[in-house]
Amino acid sequence: MPVFEYAPAPESRAIANLKDSYKPFVNGEFVDGSGEPLKTINPATEEVLAEVGTASKSDVDVAVKAARKAYNGVWSKMPGTERAKYLFRIARLIQERSRELAVLESLDNGKPIKESRDSDVPTAAAHFFYHAGWADKLEYAGYGPNPRPLGVAGQIIPWNFPLLMLAWKIAPALATGNTVVLKPAETTPLTALVFAEICQQAELPPGVVNILPGAGDIGASIVAHADIDKIAFTGSTEVGKAIQRQVAGTPKKLTLELGGKAANIVFEDAPLDQAVEGIVNGIFFNQGHVCCAGSRLLVQESIAEEVLEKLHHRVSTLRIGDPLDKNTDIGAINSAEQLAKIRGLVESGDAEGAERWTSPCPVPDRGFFFAPTVFANVHQSMRIAREEIFGPVLSVLTFRTPDEAVAKANNTPYGLSAGIWTEKGSRILWMANQLRAGVVWANTFNRFDPAAPFGGYQESGFGREGGRTGLEAYLNV
Amino acid sequence: MTATTSTSAAPATPAPLVEATRDDASLRRFLLGLPGVDQVGVEQRAAGLGTRSIKKDAKRWAIDTAISMVDLTTLEGADTRGKVRALAAKAVRPDPERQDTPRVAAVCVYPDMVATAVEALEGSGVHVASVATGFPAGRTSLEIKLADTKIAVDAGAHEVDMVIDRGAFLEGRYMAVFEEIQAVKAACGDAHLKVILETGELATYDNVRRASWLALLAGGDFIKTSTGKVSPAATLPVTHIMLQAVRDWHAHTGELRGVKPAGGIRTTKDAIKYLVAVHEVAGEQWLTPDLFRFGASSLLNDLLLQRRTQVDGHYSGPDYVTVD
Numbered sequence: 196m197p198v199f200e201y202a203p204a205p206e207s208r209a210i211a212n213l214k215d216s217y218k219p220f221v222n223g224e225f226v227d228g229s230g231e232p233l234k235t236i237n238p239a240t241e242e243v244l245a246e247v248g249t250a251s252k253s254d255v256d257v258a259v260k261a262a263r264k265a266y267n268g269v270w271s272k273m274p275g276t277e278r279a280k281y282l283f284r285i286a287r288l289i290q291e292r293s294r295e296l297a298v299l300e301s302l303d304n305g306k307p308i309k310e311s312r313d314s315d316v317p318t319a320a321a322h323f324f325y326h327a328g329w330a331d332k333l334e335y336a337g338y339g340p341n342p343r344p345l346g347v348a349g350q351i352i353p354w355n356f357p358l359l360m361l362a363w364k365i366a367p368a369l370a371t372g373n374t375v376v377l378k379p380a381e382t383t384p385l386t387a388l389v390f391a392e393i394c395q396q397a398e399l400p401p402g403v404v405n406i407l408p409g410a411g412d413i414g415a416s417i418v419a420h421a422d423i424d425k426i427a428f429t430g431s432t433e434v435g436k437a438i439q440r441q442v443a444g445t446p447k448k449l450t451l452e453l454g455g456k457a458a459n460i461v462f463e464d465a466p467l468d469q470a471v472e473g474i475v476n477g478i479f480f481n482q483g484h485v486c487c488a489g490s491r492l493l494v495q496e497s498i499a500e501e502v503l504e505k506l507h508h509r510v511s512t513l514r515i516g517d518p519l520d521k522n523t524d525i526g527a528i529n530s531a532e533q534l535a536k537i538r539g540l541v542e543s544g545d546a547e548g549a550e551r552w553t554s555p556c557p558v559p560d561r562g563f564f565f566a567p568t569v570f571a572n573v574h575q576s577m578r579i580a581r582e583e584i585f586g587p588v589l590s591v592l593t594f595r596t597p598d599e600a601v602a603k604a605n606n607t608p609y610g611l612s613a614g615i616w617t618e619k620g621s622r623i624l625w626m627a628n629q630l631r632a633g634v635v636w637a638n639t640f641n642r643f644d645p646a647a648p649f650g651g652y653q654e655s656g657f658g659r660e661g662g663r664t665g666l667e668a669y670l671n672v
Numbered sequence: 673m674t675a676t677t678s679t680s681a682a683p684a685t686p687a688p689l690v691e692a693t694r695d696d697a698s699l700r701r702f703l704l705g706l707p708g709v710d711q712v713g714v715e716q717r718a719a720g721l722g723t724r725s726i727k728k729d730a731k732r733w734a735i736d737t738a739i740s741m742v743d744l745t746t747l748e749g750a751d752t753r754g755k756v757r758a759l760a761a762k763a764v765r766p767d768p769e770r771q772d773t774p775r776v777a778a779v780c781v782y783p784d785m786v787a788t789a790v791e792a793l794e795g796s797g798v799h800v801a802s803v804a805t806g807f808p809a810g811r812t813s814l815e816i817k818l819a820d821t822k823i824a825v826d827a828g829a830h831e832v833d834m835v836i837d838r839g840a841f842l843e844g845r846y847m848a849v850f851e852e853i854q855a856v857k858a859a860c861g862d863a864h865l866k867v868i869l870e871t872g873e874l875a876t877y878d879n880v881r882r883a884s885w886l887a888l889l890a891g892g893d894f895i896k897t898s899t900g901k902v903s904p905a906a907t908l909p910v911t912h913i914m915l916q917a918v919r920d921w922h923a924h925t926g927e928l929r930g931v932k933p934a935g936g937i938r939t940t941k942d943a944i945k946y947l948v949a950v951h952e953v954a955g956e957q958w959l960t961p962d963l964f965r966f967g968a969s970s971l972l973n974d975l976l977l978q979r980r981t982q983v984d985g986h987y988s989g990p991d992y993v994t995v996d
Contacts, residue, residue: 199733199951199959204725309723468916469713504923512952521725618708638710 905935934967
């Protein structure tokens with residue numbers, strides 16, 4: 196019997212309208228940045244996609260001035276109903292250009308097209324729609340009669356969900372009347388610069404949104420800039436701590452959304468087949484490049500063997516390869532550095548005695564790929580149980596009782612998300628109260644909605660994004 | 673075609689499964705102790721797998737495989753010998769102008785038509801399947817169900833499709849259902865038994881999983897979704913759960929049992945979604961007519977049209993395939 200081979204179904208890269216070069220966006224125009232241009236590459240092939248102009252410290256100054264002018268002159272004075280119109284327009288334009296954005300995102304980031312197309316881009320549009328709805332209702336958000344914007348927001352976003360994180364940051368800032376200077380990640384600047392085109396298309400007043408590609412030093416200049424009122428950062432805990440140190444003692448407001456090492460807890464009475472799906476979705480979604488990924492599986496000892504067996508079977512069916520292929524489940528690791536980091540941590544797992552299982556799926560020769568990996572016999576004392584791996588690597592631990600599950604789940608410096616799998620409703624509620632995590636999913640994982648606040652505890656950061664709570668981070672209340 | 677699914681030379685059923693059927697209480701405990709099914713999760717997974725892109729060679733292979741898995745079915749009060757003979761001819765030569773078209777797996781008829789079908793299919797390799805046991809409601813006594821089965825088997829049916837007593841199942845009288853399936857299985861002799869769960873009437877996915885295990889424990893060679901007379905008939909999520917059941921059964925016992933979605937699968941596109949599910953949920957091993965069937969009457973023509981489209985490079989239209 197021949198094997199059931201799915202034919203390649205690649206999306207055309209022509210849809211991305213890829214240009215040779217991209218430029219920073221300041222005061223409504225694409226400008227030549229005075230920083231050293233960087234080359235952004237396709238992590239699935241290692242080919243150069245485009246040259247991107249970057250900002251220097253002086254450009255940051257120009258952008259902040261433009262943002263301040265737009266804030267004082269137009270944006271903060273504009274009635275909420277008018278601001279809403281711009282946001283709705285941006286949301287519709289994201290939808291209209293969704294295929295272009297999805298393909299471009301997959302090219303630049305390495306994530307599978309089915310995720311950029313079905314998750315990233317639609318959710319980004321949803322955030323603008325949702326916040327557009329709030330723009331004229333801020334007096335009714337429960338913060339008193341006249342909540343005021345903060346001013347100019349400096350925003351720094353990571354490479355794992357480039358467009359979506361941009362939406363999470365820009366939509367609430369604009370809805371509440373702030374103007375922004377945003378720095379996309381060094382390895383994934385392209386969709387942010389297409390978003391700048393969308394701002395032009397929407398005829399957003401100049402200076403309301405400024406986008407400055409660049410490396411960490413530009414992020415640092417934004418954080419240090421005296422005329423910025425608010426810093427919003429999503430990224431690594433290490434950088435987050437540095438930012439917090441820098442901002443301490445200044446009047447700047449700060450929200451941080453940092454790393455995670457989420458526990459996905461499976462009880463013996465769980466719907467097992469769906470739990471296995473949730474485990475897979477929890478850790479292998481976006482190659483595990485998810486700060487709230489369910490990277491620690493806590494499974495009750497009585498079913499551990501069965502779950503592991505089912506998990507191996509299921510993970511073996513995941514298809515790794517060309518991100519533009521609609522049949523691809525797992526795309527490329529975003530960069531060579533990240534791949535090296537994942538390898539290093541996996542080796543530490545081997546060295547510390549965890550039992551490694553790797554999916555037998557074929558892995559492409561070119562590009563940065565890492566086959567889905569599951570570690571069994573992991574213990575709390577191992578690095579792979581404590582440190583964020585940020586890759587398709589799952590650590591499996593076991594527990595005996597609900598109390599032990601809570602103790603182990605909470606035994607981490609992080610606290611962004613958690614998952615509970617059980618058919619017992621009372622246990623879900625009890626567990627959700629015990630777990631120190633910003634989001635707790637029950638019988639599902641990695642579900643996002645603009646109306647649901649997202650954020651962390653402890654080293655996973657503070658402040659919330661999304662929902663009514665998320666607005667507070669951009670309001671003087 | 674019969675070798676792989678039979679229980680002959682299969683490893684012994686593991687003790688916990690034997691224990692499960694010891695008495696009413698243990699059967700009940702076993703079935704209620706099966707892992708639950710989360711509705712949102714299973715429907716999401718089924719929808720997600722439905723988006724796999726199958727084209728070109730993969731599609732041609734899938735179409736031919738699907739054709740070879742069809743139980744070409746006529747189950748009407750108005751069935752005549754002429755109609756059954758016409759269907760049998762189509763089963764052997766689905767597309768007369770394309771001799772390389774595979775034949776279907778079986779022709780499925782009421783017991784009184786089995787003799788006609790057997791005669792018409794003599795030597796063709798196409799099996800005759802018969803719905804027995806008071807199909808489709810099954811609301812009759814065990815004696816009559818067994819007699820119905822015996823009529824079909826005596827007339828030469830290779831496969832018997834029985835319906836379970838949904839009333840007894842919903843009342844929680846699992847042992848009654850179990851014993852009935854066992855009795856019918858015994859009456860089948862060498863014929864293969866497909867157990868129709870009528871999942872549309874079982875209402876919940878948890879029930880589908882329990883009924884699947886009940887049928888497997890009682891010795892059913894296949895578990896089948898529907899009679900085709902109740903809506904909803906076969907659905908992808910239900911089929912996912914049944915595929916999980918045979919996969920888990922195999923993991924426990926080493927035995928291979930089959931799955932047959934029936935009713936409402938009309939297009940090639942749908943059929944391919946089911947094949948993807950077979951491939952990714954149960955495993956590659958199940959991609960054979962011995963272990964997976966489509967219960968359908970109108971699906972075949974769409975498969976044939978799509979097959980021609982793949983081979984000829986253009987669509988030919990419904991007048992180019994036979995209506996039987």
